[in-house]
Amino acid sequence: MHKLLIDSPDKEMLLLGNEAIARGAIEAGIAVATCYPGTPSSEIPDNFFTMFKEGGFYFEYSTNEKVALEVAAGAAISGVRSICTMKHVGMNVASDTLMTLAYLGVNAGMVIINADDPLMFSSQNEQDNRYYARLSGLPMIEPKNAQEMKDMTVDAFDLSEQLKLPVVLRTTTRLNHLRGMVKFGQIRQIKSKGFFKKDPFHYVAIPAVSRNLHKMLVEKYDQALELSENSEYNQIIGNGKWGIVTNGVSLSYVQDAVNDLGIGDKVTILRLGFSYPMPENMIVKFLTRVEKVLVVEELEPVMENDIRSIAQSKEIVIPIKGKEKDLFSRLFEFDPGMVRRTIASYFGVPDTSPEVVDVTGIPDLPGRPPNLCAGCPHRAMYYAIKQVYGPDAVHPSDIGCYTLGVLPPLSMADIVICMGASVGTSCGISKATDQKVVSFIGDSTFFHAGIPALINAVHNNHKFTLVILDNGTTAMTGNQPHPGVDTTPMGVDTTQLSIESMVRGCGVEHVQVVNPLQVKKSIEAAKVSKDFDGISVIISKELCPLYARAIKKAKKARPFYVNQDKCKQHLDCINLLACPAMYIDDGKTMINEVFCIGCTVCAQVCPENAILPLKKLA
Amino acid sequence: METKRIVFVGVGGQGNLLASRLLGEACLSAGIPAVVSEIHGMAQRGGIVESAVVMGYATSPIVSKGEADILIGFEPSETLRALNKCNKDTVVITNIRPLPPFTVAIGQGVYPDIDKSLDLIRDNVRSLIALDGDELAEKAGNPLSLNMVMLGALVGSKVIPLDEDILKETISKTTKQTFLESNLKAFDFGVAASRVG
Ligand SMILES: Cc1ncc(C[n+]2csc(CCOP(=O)(O)OP(=O)(O)O)c2C)c(N)n1
Ligand code: SF4
Ligand code: SF4
Numbered sequence: 153m154h155k156l157l158i159d160s161p162d163k164e165m166l167l168l169g170n171e172a173i174a175r176g177a178i179e180a181g182i183a184v185a186t187c188y189p190g191t192p193s194s195e196i197p198d199n200f201f202t203m204f205k206e207g208g209f210y211f212e213y214s215t216n217e218k219v220a221l222e223v224a225a226g227a228a229i230s231g232v233r234s235i236c237t238m239k240h241v242g243m244n245v246a247s248d249t250l251m252t253l254a255y256l257g258v259n260a261g262m263v264i265i266n267a268d269d270p271l272m273f274s275s276q277n278e279q280d281n282r283y284y285a286r287l288s289g290l291p292m293i294e295p296k297n298a299q300e301m302k303d304m305t306v307d308a309f310d311l312s313e314q315l316k317l318p319v320v321l322r323t324t325t326r327l328n329h330l331r332g333m334v335k336f337g338q339i340r341q342i343k344s345k346g347f348f349k350k351d352p353f354h355y356v357a358i359p360a361v362s363r364n365l366h367k368m369l370v371e372k373y374d375q376a377l378e379l380s381e382n383s384e385y386n387q388i389i390g391n392g393k394w395g396i397v398t399n400g401v402s403l404s405y406v407q408d409a410v411n412d413l414g415i416g417d418k419v420t421i422l423r424l425g426f427s428y429p430m431p432e433n434m435i436v437k438f439l440t441r442v443e444k445v446l447v448v449e450e451l452e453p454v455m456e457n458d459i460r461s462i463a464q465s466k467e468i469v470i471p472i473k474g475k476e477k478d479l480f481s482r483l484f485e486f487d488p489g490m491v492r493r494t495i496a497s498y499f500g501v502p503d504t505s506p507e508v509v510d511v512t513g514i515p516d517l518p519g520r521p522p523n524l525c526a527g528c529p530h531r532a533m534y535y536a537i538k539q540v541y542g543p544d545a546v547h548p549s550d551i552g553c554y555t556l557g558v559l560p561p562l563s564m565a566d567i568v569i570c571m572g573a574s575v576g577t578s579c580g581i582s583k584a585t586d587q588k589v590v591s592f593i594g595d596s597t598f599f600h601a602g603i604p605a606l607i608n609a610v611h612n613n614h615k616f617t618l619v620i621l622d623n624g625t626t627a628m629t630g631n632q633p634h635p636g637v638d639t640t641p642m643g644v645d646t647t648q649l650s651i652e653s654m655v656r657g658c659g660v661e662h663v664q665v666v667n668p669l670q671v672k673k674s675i676e677a678a679k680v681s682k683d684f685d686g687i688s689v690i691i692s693k694e695l696c697p698l699y700a701r702a703i704k705k706a707k708k709a710r711p712f713y714v715n716q717d718k719c720k721q722h723l724d725c726i727n728l729l730a731c732p733a734m735y736i737d738d739g740k741t742m743i744n745e746v747f748c749i750g751c752t753v754c755a756q757v758c759p760e761n762a763i764l765p766l767k768k769l770a
Numbered sequence: 771m772e773t774k775r776i777v778f779v780g781v782g783g784q785g786n787l788l789a790s791r792l793l794g795e796a797c798l799s800a801g802i803p804a805v806v807s808e809i810h811g812m813a814q815r816g817g818i819v820e821s822a823v824v825m826g827y828a829t830s831p832i833v834s835k836g837e838a839d840i841l842i843g844f845e846p847s848e849t850l851r852a853l854n855k856c857n858k859d860t861v862v863i864t865n866i867r868p869l870p871p872f873t874v875a876i877g878q879g880v881y882p883d884i885d886k887s888l889d890l891i892r893d894n895v896r897s898l899i900a901l902d903g904d905e906l907a908e909k910a911g912n913p914l915s916l917n918m919v920m921l922g923a924l925v926g927s928k929v930i931p932l933d934e935d936i937l938k939e940t941i942s943k944t945t946k947q948t949f950l951e952s953n954l955k956a957f958d959f960g961v962a963a964s965r966v967g
Contacts, residue, residue: 164798166791166794166795166798192810297805329809330808330831331806331807331808333804405830407829408829411828487832488834489834489837505834506836507836507857508854509854509858509860509894514890516880518847518879519871519878520817520818520848520871520873523817523872730872735872
């Protein structure tokens, strides 16, 4: 049995934050779960995927976050509990749906898991999605540790049913990827069939209906506020004169700091776990007890501004500080030491932090950026394009493993914004300039957000080449399937779509499909695309070797070595291809046979035919 | 108990996330509160992987600069890079087998001199335990058991209140039968090496 399905209340387990959320969903008796993967949220749906059959609920990896949200909304409006998970930028994609779904509301519990990523461990920006609660009017809750990630998920469903609104549970990377003790609770029976009750004056958001719905949403705010005032997740802790307001994982930094500094009797902490609507009465009560306030929140001054406005409306005049030079920054992640130091300096107590060792003697260390794996087919395609187009072509790129091609010596990404933007920006750049444009998009990203832009390119006669890097999986986020993947080996019944047919269906007439590991043929395809005056697509089709290994489809191959008698030190293999299995030792080009997967590409690139297979299998 | 903050650093593929997780599980078995923090995402692509275990009553899952009680480095240049996690009372345990990053091969950086690096660490912290973890893993019959060697070295160093048996039990519970013997052997080699060191 999947460990998250074990029906023994009070069992304790060390769980990843994301596992705790998945367990919470199980305890809440979800009927439908949807997602589009994205770090740091991916382990939630990945756990759903490995247990949904056994667990008796429906799960899908949806094409993108907007679709995922709509699927979950349809289910919850039809009366069954649903959950939808995404990373913070996924919320942007889903936001059109989100804003009006808030008007419609739901009939059974619906929870949206939103994972923010302060410091951008694995994201293109660090937007603060607490603003989405304010923008949409949906309630937001923020757990502090693994146990609460489980408990709050369960409670969020009840809250959602009380308010008949989707509830947003917001996490940050630290919470998603911590492991902590979680005590299980009871598993609720799943209600898996609902019924869609027609009510066009509620569910058809035309202006006449929406005017009414918006009024209802505004009224629900008061109801939500009442629940927030009485929520166990909002707490005033202590009764000192120094006030500290905090949320999420920052609560643990604050509590540790207060202990370390020995100021427990001087401090009152206001912890906001049900953080939108903000519990106004509780905040007023807190403000009247303290002399000055420090707001400890990562990213934007969201609570700080709200609390200031509450103070102003009640004519409470005390210092309320947070984001300020010498206090907290709007940038990046917090850490316990930084929070301790800031609390110490704001309240004027001696700082107890240990001194960091003197690191001035450490030499400049070589960088260790993440890199395309040895034998990655993306690298082979980049090589072919570079050979044909040279260094001057512009390469809009997209988000996935292949973005790592930005690193020298490949240097094959010139502009990256968000999923799907490679195609749209190619349209603009090719229209605005006389430069050649060859853009790159991954297969999962193509399905997610590339298709409307490709249709745009065809319809408006744009001229560029789009390379679809079809590695048969969503590699970056952990090999989730997408619409182009055959899921039969995973024991799941979905329909596989052909990217080539999709591209032709978008109206592209010039389509080539190549195996990037065949270097000559790939170069040939690149040349043909270069000579074509219009929109053309190259589908670069070869499984991600890591994924191939995982699904036991890896071809047996022999690792390669460099024959030192033949090698003339052109270094083409290293300077143009830069497979990380290669290295230079004592002036000689070498291949690490443990890392080499025998993809043969370097052997095809070497002008001296000096790279040869070893006798044994990799 | 007194809070112990342990930082693990390594390179994708070296298995330090499993090591920190096992340590967390062992704390659970021993009834010691613990939080583990990991960062996922880039591990398989050869990047730096950092994780942490905070044992005791502190609730923060991460360890700030200068605040590690123990730093466990799976690769010597990464141990050096993470030295800013240490203070003068930190115990550092490091593997000495280099795994130069690709930037060195393409001439974008120079790999540090190992002996000098070890001296530099030794001069700045309470103590340094340096061992060829890969050699011990190979000797144990499984080159992938480096993480077990390093866990063994941690327990052998006696800086945390967990004994060998609890960790071995945890390892036995989570390891596939085929690797169990070599993993336990690797763990023992690690314990022995850090006692000597
Ligand atoms: C809106 C949005 N959702 C999710 C992500 C997270 N994410 C980054 S890359 C990626 C998928 C990449 O898959 P694919 O395009 O197939 O490229 P591969 O990694 O396989 O090379 C995802 C889901 C994101 N950055 N933005
Ligand atoms: S995981 Fe696969 S697609 Fe990603 S870099 Fe490695 S080989 Fe390439
Ligand atoms: S064959 Fe060459 S390019 Fe392919 S993995 Fe081995 S060293 Fe790298």
